[in-house]
Amino acid sequence: MNCPEFRNRIIDLLDGRNFTHEEQHHLEHCPDCAAEFRAATEALDAVTPRSNPRASDNLRDRILTAAASAGHPRRNRIYRLLGTMAAAAAIFAGVLLLTVRTPAYAARKHFGCAAAVMNDVKTLRIALRIRTTPRENFTYTDPALPPIPCTVTVEYGDTLRWRIEKPGRTALCDGETARMWLRDAGEGWCSQADGYHPEGELGLLLDLQRLLLAEQALASRTKGAKYEIAEEDGSVRLTVAMPAQGDFSQSDYSLNSSIAESNTLREYRFDKQSGRLLDLCISAVLPDGSRSVLLESTGIVYDEPVDRAVLTALPENIEWTDLAAPIPGAQLVDISAEEAANRILRAMGSWDETLLDEALHYYGTDIRKELEAHYGGLAVIAIGQAVRSGQYAGVFVPCKVLLANGKTEKLMLALRNDNPEKCWLVDGGL
Known part of the structure; x- marks a missing residue:
């Protein structure tokens, strides 16, 4: 049994259904699912009314939906x-x-x-x-x-x-x-x-x-x-x-x-x-x-x-990007974050759209024009060691570049590769 299968059964288990052998085995050997089941149990117990107000019939599902999202x-x-x-x-x-x-x-x-x-x-x-x-x-x-x-x-x-x-x-x-x-x-x-x-x-x-x-x-x-x-x-x-x-x-x-x-x-x-x-x-x-x-x-x-x-009204004249669309290319896969930062910044220097279509996959036309106006023609001076900080799912790479106008700029480039393609994407810092 895998984790998604077990988590889909949590509601039934909390309703009183007995554990199957595979469910019990998974619970005993998967710390993440055990923590999630425990959190759901505690959450349901915490909000069980002990006074006159009566929960409507779908309260249990709403509680478990919220509690199940609490784990990661x-x-x-x-x-x-x-x-x-x-x-x-x-x-x-x-x-x-x-x-x-x-x-x-x-x-x-x-x-x-x-x-x-x-x-x-x-x-x-x-x-x-x-x-x-x-x-x-x-x-x-x-x-x-x-x-x-x-x-x-x-x-x-x-x-x-x-x-x-x-x-x-x-x-x-x-x-x-x-x-x-x-x-x-x-x-x-x-x-x-x-x-x-x-x-x-x-x-x-x-x-x-x-x-x-x-x-x-x-x-x-x-x-x-x-x-x-x-x-x-x-x-x-x-x-x-x-x-x-x-x-x-x-x-x-x-x-x-x-x-x-x-x-x-x-x-x-x-x-x-x-x-x-x-x-x-x-x-x-x-x-x-x-x-x-x-x-x-x-x-x-x-x-x-x-x-x-x-x-639910939507604005007119918006260029929509579908986040479910696959990321093109594979130039930023199976490399370190530091190397990814180096390749991305050098691609900005020459404005290599082949690589930037990959790195800036979620950036639209207007934002890319802003970035090109500012960073086009840059030269890379230094790339530091990637670090993690706080709760961010990616890493921060300290960089120093020489802009086309002769000014130097220090960046803390935010990169993440927690996508199906495992491709490094620019997530901030520009």
Whole structure:
């Protein structure tokens, strides 16, 4: 039995069906599936109501779908593009990752009831302010940037439909296809909704049940988290001090580049009676002890009518790239990241489109023109050693180039090869 087969049977197993011999053998010999089964079990137990609110019939499936996605965090980073190959698990590694324990029975009861009540929400709209840039992906944050507005609109029902917008970048899912585009560049990317997640760290806001589930389902994955639960007039406040997630042993380049990769203080306030989230605020705790608010809600509205045509409307004059299309060529396969960086930069010097069609596979016409205008004619001065940092699925390669205008420029080229072709692709740093 392989891992996908076992994970497809988790729901049946949690419903009480006895293990087959091969299922039991796989569970005992596969640490990843064992961790996922344990997380699903804990998540389901954590949100089982112990009070009057009753979950609707599909709550179990929604819980298990969320919990099953919690196992393998990956990152979306590309500056002008996407997180093309990021799994659904990246959602859980991000902005609302409440990977802490709640030993208090009262808190556990509250969150269980809240999850049941949230299951009946029909629509959701959240207005936010985030310290990021207009064109960056929906995961990137920087404590030094000024905040900009962002809205999240969700329609629940036969399928999940949503739209996330900020100046310069929009992402949406109509239930079948997920899309993201850059308005001023006239370029966008699309793929099937179950394999493309342009929402990045804002994914947990698409279904607030996941905010409640992540606390228990990912508890065993985080060390050093501290929290407080306090009841106020008509509300319950959860405050979490969360250390930066990821591996920074080789480089701290990714530190403070996303909420998950920052030391944060996260504050969530829930209505005590309905269990609905009232507001949230996530602050980066900087080395000097000061705080910078990375993300905060400015308004949360439930069950407001949503025009589906507006929710899923697409812009005109967008050049769409199908992310499921195979990557052409094989010049960047079976080589080191350093060699890939060297070949890519040299190809930019002469603007060798044969190789660049491979390296810049997910970049459209307009963005390539911008890159050619800036990097065309460059000369490579130095290529450093590739390093990993934070939760990024690829590597960062330090480079130094001489531009055609005579100026030198230092780059931290982000490369990844977690695609079916195992081809190194440029994922940021330009």
